Amino acid sequence: MARVAAVTGNEAVAEALRQINPDVCAAYPITPQTELMQRFSSFVSNGKVDTEIILVESEHSAMSACVGAAAAGGRVATATCGPGLALMWEMLYVASGMRLPIVMAVVNRSLSAPLNIHGDHSDAMGARDSGWIQLWSENVQEAYDNTIQAFRIAEHLDIRLPAMVCMDGFIISHSIARIDYLEDDPVKNFVAEYKPVHPLLDLDNPKSFGPLILTDKYHEYKRAQHEVMTRVKDVVLAVAAEFEKMSGRKYELFETYRLDDAEIGLVILNSAAGTAKDVVDSFRERGVKAGLLKPRLFRPFPYEEYAQALKDLKAVAVLDRADSFGGYGPVFMEVCSALYPLAKRPVAINKIYGLGGRDFLPQHAAEVFTELEAIARTGRVKITKEYIGVRE
Amino acid sequence: MAVQINLKELSKKEILLSPGHRLCAGCSAPIIAKMVLLAAADYPVVANSPTGCLEVSTCISEYTAWKVPWIHTAFENAGATLSGVETMYRAWKKKGKIDKDVKFIAIGGDGGTYDIGLQSLSGAMERGHDLLYVCYDNGAYMNTGIQRSSATPLGADTTTSPAGTAIPGKVQKRKDLTRIMAAHNIPYTAQASPSHWSDFFKKVKKALEIKGPKFINVISPCNRGWRSRLDDAIQLSRLAVQTCYWPLYEVVEGVTKVTYKPREKKPIEEFLKVQGRFKHLFTPENEWIIKKFQEDIDQEWERLLKEESRDS
Numbered sequence: 001m002a003r004v005a006a007v008t009g010n011e012a013v014a015e016a017l018r019q020i021n022p023d024v025c026a027a028y029p030i031t032p033q034t035e036l037m038q039r040f041s042s043f044v045s046n047g048k049v050d051t052e053i054i055l056v057e058s059e060h061s062a063m064s065a066c067v068g069a070a071a072a073g074g075r076v077a078t079a080t081c082g083p084g085l086a087l088m089w090e091m092l093y094v095a096s097g098m099r100l101p102i103v104m105a106v107v108n109r110s111l112s113a114p115l116n117i118h119g120d121h122s123d124a125m126g127a128r129d130s131g132w133i134q135l136w137s138e139n140v141q142e143a144y145d146n147t148i149q150a151f152r153i154a155e156h157l158d159i160r161l162p163a164m165v166c167m168d169g170f171i172i173s174h175s176i177a178r179i180d181y182l183e184d185d186p187v188k189n190f191v192a193e194y195k196p197v198h199p200l201l202d203l204d205n206p207k208s209f210g211p212l213i214l215t216d217k218y219h220e221y222k223r224a225q226h227e228v229m230t231r232v233k234d235v236v237l238a239v240a241a242e243f244e245k246m247s248g249r250k251y252e253l254f255e256t257y258r259l260d261d262a263e264i265g266l267v268i269l270n271s272a273a274g275t276a277k278d279v280v281d282s283f284r285e286r287g288v289k290a291g292l293l294k295p296r297l298f299r300p301f302p303y304e305e306y307a308q309a310l311k312d313l314k315a316v317a318v319l320d321r322a323d324s325f326g327g328y329g330p331v332f333m334e335v336c337s338a339l340y341p342l343a344k345r346p347v348a349i350n351k352i353y354g355l356g357g358r359d360f361l362p363q364h365a366a367e368v369f370t371e372l373e374a375i376a377r378t379g380r381v382k383i384t385k386e387y388i389g390v391r392e
Numbered sequence: 393m394a395v396q397i398n399l400k401e402l403s404k405k406e407i408l409l410s411p412g413h414r415l416c417a418g419c420s421a422p423i424i425a426k427m428v429l430l431a432a433a434d435y436p437v438v439a440n441s442p443t444g445c446l447e448v449s450t451c452i453s454e455y456t457a458w459k460v461p462w463i464h465t466a467f468e469n470a471g472a473t474l475s476g477v478e479t480m481y482r483a484w485k486k487k488g489k490i491d492k493d494v495k496f497i498a499i500g501g502d503g504g505t506y507d508i509g510l511q512s513l514s515g516a517m518e519r520g521h522d523l524l525y526v527c528y529d530n531g532a533y534m535n536t537g538i539q540r541s542s543a544t545p546l547g548a549d550t551t552t553s554p555a556g557t558a559i560p561g562k563v564q565k566r567k568d569l570t571r572i573m574a575a576h577n578i579p580y581t582a583q584a585s586p587s588h589w590s591d592f593f594k595k596v597k598k599a600l601e602i603k604g605p606k607f608i609n610v611i612s613p614c615n616r617g618w619r620s621r622l623d624d625a626i627q628l629s630r631l632a633v634q635t636c637y638w639p640l641y642e643v644v645e646g647v648t649k650v651t652y653k654p655r656e657k658k659p660i661e662e663f664l665k666v667q668g669r670f671k672h673l674f675t676p677e678n679e680w681i682i683k684k685f686q687e688d689i690d691q692e693w694e695r696l697l698k699e700e701s702r703d704s
Contacts, residue, residue, distance in 0.1 A: 024483055051483075054475055056515055061471070061511070064475075064476065065472045065473065065476035067465050068478075068479075068480070069477065069479055070476075072476065073480060091465070098465075201438070201477075201490060202461070203461060203494065206459060206461045208456035208458050208463075209465075210451070210463055211453060211456070212447070213453050214452075
């Protein structure tokens with residue numbers, strides 16, 4: 001039942017949104033997301049969807065309108081990237097605090113200054129504490145599949161949280177790749193009719209949204225938000241199982257690649273994981289037990305599962321396409337937290353790569369594997385956090 | 393479009409902002425909110441407030457004073473938030489999920505309207521959402537402790553523009569937001585005052601009968617910030633009108649009409665002298681500010697009358 005096409009990442013996510021047909025979308029143009037909402041706007045203009053679109057005057061207003069629309073009681077989607085996501089920051093917390101299942105495509109882009117429009121993960125990593133579910137996508141296919149699954153996860157009645165689907169700006173958003181589209185009806189059936197919970201538009205039962213809550217109960221509200229997050233991973237797996245039945249494509253909390261018997265491994269997000277998989281193969285051909293883990297669900301972070309998957313490695317390198325200046329990269333910090341409870345754990349190092357869209361080349365992955373081989377042999381780490389591919 | 397107001401009929405209607413809220417004694421914001429809701433009582437209403445005095449005092453933990461559906465999301469985004477709600481209503485309507493004629497009303501203070509929320513408000517107006525935005529203008533950030541806003545009048549003593557020995561209070565005159573909103577060429581813009589309740593009611597009712605974006609700016613005396621008596625909110629708002637500090641007018645489809653002309657325009661001192669925030673102006677070295685204040689008012693009033701005669 002698949003429909004094979006060659007499309008960009010933006011086109012693929014726009015197509016998913018067409019099939020899902022949200023009630024309301026609010027959006028603001030920003031490179032490299034612009035094309036996504038342009039395509040969706042043409043679906044609106046040509047009557048391919050019933051969606052009411054709000055073309056706002058900023059990303060802050062985009063998320064504010066999404067919050068208003070979702071509280072009113074319907075399915076809501078938007079898309080942004082980089083500085084746009086940064087401008088939304090305040091409202092991200094409002095969306096999750098109000099338990100509104102908004103789905104947002106994040107076309108990962110770097111943050112200013114200096115101004116740069118290319119792909120890195122600074123935007124979504126900066127939003128990792130905002131209470132949004134985060135799904136990350138290696139390629140066009142995953143961006144499409146994750147978008148469809150995100151609605152089911154976000155809107156699940158045990159969850160009711162907003163979700164962002166991340167894909168690399170330009171590298172995926174603007175590169176044409178092969179995709180297996182699902183037909184419209186199975187997608188519509190999969191996401192099903194939206195069930196509003198306490199809609200503001202239920203005029204006979206007036207509700208107040210957005211109270212002031214001070215020291216007496218705020219702490220409890222926030223703990224409740226954490227608790228609901230802990231239920232997300234089971235829902236992600238259940239939705240993935242159903243999605244697999246429909247599509248034949250398997251999704252988990254993360255993807256492991258030749259990791260089972262590996263002695264050295266990389267943890268790497270999104271498009272660069274594709275490049276690194278080829279390098280895993282070349283090391284395997286040389287008899288080196290190399291493997292890879294590619295995160296999919298980054299928030300909530302499945303710590304136990306990571307520990308289980310990585311525990312037998314001798315050395316692991318976590319590659320971050322975002323930085324925490326004066327600290328370690330965000331993925332590294334999580335992976336180390338996952339490994340710490342293990343009595344015997346791999347040596348871990350952190351590499352920062354590809355900021356502002358700098359290419360991540362096979363040779364970069366190869367250099368890291370070579371370093372990991374030495375660490376596995378000697379147990380010695382020269383430097384924990386390093387930048388790769390830096391032009392001196 | 394003559395709108396009739398029957399006080400007897402109004403008195404029978406339910407007040408949709410319940411008592412027990414935590415606004416200060418003598419605050420005019422709840423008076424204005426109640427008047428708006430009463431004037432809108434013929435319709436189902438969804439209300440929205442940006443962060444501010446009215447918002448923090450009317451919905452706390454499990455308690456809400458709002459008997460209509462109400463949403464607050466943040467400070468700078470009432471226009472965008474209500475745009476979202478109103479758009480979802482249109483989506484529901486298109487799908488036959490709702491058949492009622494619902495009115496969407498935002499009620500926000502001057503900080504959330506003139507300053508931090510101006511972009512969001514402007515966007516909502518430009519996009520043509522079917523909503524009414526009511527600003528209760530008390531002329532400063534009263535909720536955070538009387539800091540100057542762009543609605544603060546010339547010379548006012550606030551906590552961030554304190555009247556000192558070097559600087560005599562706020563040195564800039566206030567932003568004319570009503571004109572800015574009228575310049576959006578929306579179908580309805582007005583200025584109103586709780587003292588002139590009949591005029592205010594008519595304006596709200598008239599606005600709600602018009603499809604599209606509407607804006608009403610309402611003067612809202614604040615005894616904490618204006619350093620005035622607890623029981624003088626209505627009196628002060630009346631003085632604001634009688635001195636032409638706060639002219640009552642409307643702009644309907646581009647046509648300006650002054651809805652109240654004082655028989656005798658009172659000197660601005662009448663309005664200033666009963667407020668502690670202007671106390672320092674009544675000294676020889678600051679007399680020029682009062683003079684400037686009067687000149688600005690006279691100029692604006694003349695402009696308004698000219699605009700009205702141009703349009704009539």
